[in-house]
Amino acid sequence: MSGEGLIVTVGEGTCGIAAGAREVFSLLQKKLPQAVFRTVGCAGMCHQEVMVEIGDETSGTTHLYGLVDKKNIPQIVAFHTADGELPAEMLIRSSDQPGLEKGKYLARQTRIALRNVGQLNPTSIEQYKARTGYQALEKIIKGGMTPDDVIKEVEVAGLRGRGGAGFPTHAKWRFARNAPGDLKYLICNGDEGDPGAFMDRSLLEGDPHSVLEGMLIAAYAIGAAKGYAYIRAEYPLAVINFNKAIKDARAAGYLGENILGSDFSFDVKVKEGAGAFVCGEETALLASIEGLRGMPRIRPPFPAIKGLFGKPTIINNVETLSNLAWIILNGGPAYSSIGTSDSKGTKVFALAGAIARGGLVEIPMGMSVRELLMEIGGGSSSEHPLKAVQLGGPSGGCIPESLFDTPIEYAAINATGAIMGSGGMVVMDTKSCMVDIARYFLEFTQRESCGKCTFCRIGNIRLREILTRICEGKGEMEDLDTLEELSNSVKDASLCGLGQTSPNPVLTTLRYFRDEYLAHVCDKKCPAGVCKGLIQHTIDQSQCTGCSICQRYCPVNCITGETKKPETWVIDTTVCINCGMCAEVCAPKALVVQ
Amino acid sequence: MTTSSLEAVVDPQLIQQWIAQIGSDSSAAVPLLQAIQTEYGYVPRKAMDLVIQYSDINASQLFGVVTFYAQFRLRPVGRNRIKVCHGTACHVKGADRLNTALRQALDITDPEADTSRNGSYTMEDVACIGCCSLAPVMVIGDDVFPNLKGADSQRSLKKHAKSHNETLLGLEKAKPEKTESAPVENDEGSPE
Numbered sequence: 001m002s003g004e005g006l007i008v009t010v011g012e013g014t015c016g017i018a019a020g021a022r023e024v025f026s027l028l029q030k031k032l033p034q035a036v037f038r039t040v041g042c043a044g045m046c047h048q049e050v051m052v053e054i055g056d057e058t059s060g061t062t063h064l065y066g067l068v069d070k071k072n073i074p075q076i077v078a079f080h081t082a083d084g085e086l087p088a089e090m091l092i093r094s095s096d097q098p099g100l101e102k103g104k105y106l107a108r109q110t111r112i113a114l115r116n117v118g119q120l121n122p123t124s125i126e127q128y129k130a131r132t133g134y135q136a137l138e139k140i141i142k143g144g145m146t147p148d149d150v151i152k153e154v155e156v157a158g159l160r161g162r163g164g165a166g167f168p169t170h171a172k173w174r175f176a177r178n179a180p181g182d183l184k185y186l187i188c189n190g191d192e193g194d195p196g197a198f199m200d201r202s203l204l205e206g207d208p209h210s211v212l213e214g215m216l217i218a219a220y221a222i223g224a225a226k227g228y229a230y231i232r233a234e235y236p237l238a239v240i241n242f243n244k245a246i247k248d249a250r251a252a253g254y255l256g257e258n259i260l261g262s263d264f265s266f267d268v269k270v271k272e273g274a275g276a277f278v279c280g281e282e283t284a285l286l287a288s289i290e291g292l293r294g295m296p297r298i299r300p301p302f303p304a305i306k307g308l309f310g311k312p313t314i315i316n317n318v319e320t321l322s323n324l325a326w327i328i329l330n331g332g333p334a335y336s337s338i339g340t341s342d343s344k345g346t347k348v349f350a351l352a353g354a355i356a357r358g359g360l361v362e363i364p365m366g367m368s369v370r371e372l373l374m375e376i377g378g379g380s381s382s383e384h385p386l387k388a389v390q391l392g393g394p395s396g397g398c399i400p401e402s403l404f405d406t407p408i409e410y411a412a413i414n415a416t417g418a419i420m421g422s423g424g425m426v427v428m429d430t431k432s433c434m435v436d437i438a439r440y441f442l443e444f445t446q447r448e449s450c451g452k453c454t455f456c457r458i459g460n461i462r463l464r465e466i467l468t469r470i471c472e473g474k475g476e477m478e479d480l481d482t483l484e485e486l487s488n489s490v491k492d493a494s495l496c497g498l499g500q501t502s503p504n505p506v507l508t509t510l511r512y513f514r515d516e517y518l519a520h521v522c523d524k525k526c527p528a529g530v531c532k533g534l535i536q537h538t539i540d541q542s543q544c545t546g547c548s549i550c551q552r553y554c555p556v557n558c559i560t561g562e563t564k565k566p567e568t569w570v571i572d573t574t575v576c577i578n579c580g581m582c583a584e585v586c587a588p589k590a591l592v593v594q
Numbered sequence: 595m596t597t598s599s600l601e602a603v604v605d606p607q608l609i610q611q612w613i614a615q616i617g618s619d620s621s622a623a624v625p626l627l628q629a630i631q632t633e634y635g636y637v638p639r640k641a642m643d644l645v646i647q648y649s650d651i652n653a654s655q656l657f658g659v660v661t662f663y664a665q666f667r668l669r670p671v672g673r674n675r676i677k678v679c680h681g682t683a684c685h686v687k688g689a690d691r692l693n694t695a696l697r698q699a700l701d702i703t704d705p706e707a708d709t710s711r712n713g714s715y716t717m718e719d720v721a722c723i724g725c726c727s728l729a730p731v732m733v734i735g736d737d738v739f740p741n742l743k744g745a746d747s748q749r750s751l752k753k754h755a756k757s758h759n760e761t762l763l764g765l766e767k768a769k770p771e772k773t774e775s776a777p778v779e780n781d782e783g784s785p786e
């Protein structure tokens with residue numbers, strides 16, 4: 001039981017750690033003291049965490065296992081050290097058996113931005129270099145590419161900003177390059193405010209050097225000497241790993257004064273965000289770095305001309321940046337050969353919600369929503385079919401199942417009323433209420449509005465109030481018209497993208513799920529059984545076993561009955577708040593929602 | 595409220611030290627407040643007065659910033675912090691029930707309050723913490739708890755409280771009156 005000749009790799013991203021990766025790591029280490037251990041970032045198969053890969057140097061095989069825990073570790077150990085049986089159920093990928101069903105999740109993807117995530121130890125600059133790291137930077141500096149050559153290459157690649165707006169990267173850079181001024185700034189936008197997305201977290205955590213190399217390439221192109229990486233405070237591991245990357249890159253001569261002996265100098269500082277969604281907007285982000293309240297300002301002047309501390313500044317998204325080294329090394333044409341005529345390259349999405357295989361996926365542009373959700377994501381996670389997917393978070397909209405054949409490209413997605421956004425995809429099955437979702441997003445944007453524009457500040461509150469009313473069963477028919485009218489006013493009369501897009505979830509749900517609104521308003525029913533004001537929990541005594549567990553979890557003490565006497569159990573509906581705790585803990589499913 | 599006993603004692607030297615390290619101009623406002631909050635768990639009024647006194651940041655900017663960003667809190671915190679994720683994925687999967695269950699266990703009944711009366715735990719709602727595929731999730735201290743149902747969250751909290759010598763007022767209270775009707779063997783019973 002020694003583990004000699006084995007290389008054990010454990011995924012330790014935030015999600016892996018949450019699922020218990022550190023415990024698995026130390027248990028394996030105890031059982032396989034002779035093996036070599038490595039940790040890597042999140043491979044994006046979050047639904048399979050904890051993941052462990054075991055490479056065997058003697059036989060030349062590799063096995064990737066998912067859902068590893070305390071209990072099944074002995075099986076893995078027995079298979080690799082003695083003559084135990086292959087734990088086939090946990091196997092995701094194996095060099096002996098190509099084409100396993102679970103492995104399709106990875107096989108169907110095209111990984112450019114995520115090329116290293118889950119493949120290397122994010123705190124090791126050596127491992128990054130071993131995977132062509134910093135070669136793009138060397139190619140530029142030692143191979144004599146001028147800043148204009150770099151911009152040209154990115155133009156040929158057809159790269160558009162991945163932060164949400166999809167603005168052509170090269171065009172933005174050219175403005176900043178041509179702007180007068182000695183000092184220019186390059187900022188990496190790692191604020192990732194969409195409350196249902198984690199693409200940028202995985203990159204910053206799992207492959208910080210590729211983001212840093214992207215920043216160097218962008219800085220070289222626009223002539224920036226200083227940079228900031230603005231990272232959400234909720235991502236502590238990303239901050240730690242990125243700071244380590246900066247330190248190592250500086251020590252290796254890739255960052256700082258006279259990089260690689262040239263006259264190009266650039267240095268980066270990490271700035272931690274302080275929990276404001278609007279600070280993802282570029283002018284608000286600048287205000288935040290300057291130490292002010294993060295409120296957007298009118299553009300023009302664009303940051304490319306007048307940005308941080310009044311100097312020309314480019315703000316690029318994390319994913320945009322992590323594509324750059326690949327583009328420089330492989331050439332613009334290689335990148336633009338992927339995707340569609342409208343949208344080049346790949347896009348990373350964070351799949352979550354009612355999906356069987358959630359996690360990170362990077363796909364070539366042009367793949368249909370259906371293929372992504374069904375083939376890669378494995379369809380619904382429950383027995384209830386999928387109904388819609390929300391793209392672009394609070395600024396985006398939903399795409400109904402009937403439009404799942406829409407190709408994923410900027411123009412086609414916009415035509416549905418949703419937006420490509422930064423990559424959040426929250427999947428909903430028939431047990432999700434679309435009115436509740438619209439209310440949820442409005443509550444979010446209304447809370448996050450900085451308060452500068454009247455329509456955004458007050459209009460969003462009114463929208464939220466109407467939606468809350470509808471969810472409580474107090475809505476009226478005219479509310480639907482008011483929703484539509486006010487939504488359009490908020491869009492028209494707001495300065496920044498927050499207010500301009502906050503009504504999108506309302507407008508798209510009204511457009512595609514009007515019947516659900518009507519059910520709430522006219523029939524006073526929530527078809528999905530979610531809205532608390534429109535449902536009632538009762539006990540089906542024929543199913544009840546009288547175990548009393550519901551009583552113990554009820555926060556308002558509205559359930560009464562005698563132990564082991566099912567016929568005595570009832571809910572006092574005048575007190576019940578329909579929180580759903582009882583239904584959740586009831587083993588025989590005797591609690592029914594009407 | 596006994597939470598007043600949770601007020602921090604602010605050390606002026608520490609504030610001066612941070613200003614020297616981080617900077618005293620207006621762009622230092624956010625990082626200074628972050629340093630204060632990391633140390634004390636919230637931003638005590640006294641600490642802000644000291645920043646205004648020792649740095650070039652004026653009162654209106656500092657108060658403007660501290661009230662703008664969701665990260666900063668002006669009220670004292672309990673000895674432990676629970677962050678419940680209310681991002682989209684967690685919301686869809688029933689994060690509300692975690693709040694119900696946790697508040698019940700902590701016996702926090704006032705809707706405005708977020709800290710248990712004995713100062714053991716403070717509850718906060720946060721937006722996505724980036725593990726949406728493991729929704730719903732909560733964080734106690736630095737530990738992330740994935741795939742929770744309401745009842746699971748109570749159980750995790752119970753374990754945490756036990757290892758940190760904290761009392762959960764809500765569960766203390768419930769015990770004596772319900773022992774007859776609730777069979778003990780069900781206590782850890784997982785509602786499958």
Ligand SMILES: Cc1cc2nc3c(=O)[nH]c(=O)nc-3n(C[C@H](O)[C@H](O)[C@H](O)COP(=O)(O)O)c2cc1C
Pocket residue numbers: 160161162163164165166167169189190191192193194277278279280281282283315316317318320321422496497498
């Ligand atoms: C309310 C709001 C929030 C935003 N949040 C983010 C964000 O979290 N991350 C991001 O990269 N861009 C965000 N953006 C977009 C940025 O303003 C900007 O377009 C982007 O960072 C530019 O980078 P790119 O060209 O590489 O996409 C947000 C915009 C708005 C209006």
Ligand code: FES
Pocket residue numbers: 195196197679680681682683684685721722723724725726727729730731
């Ligand atoms: S929504 Fe809760 S972790 Fe993302």
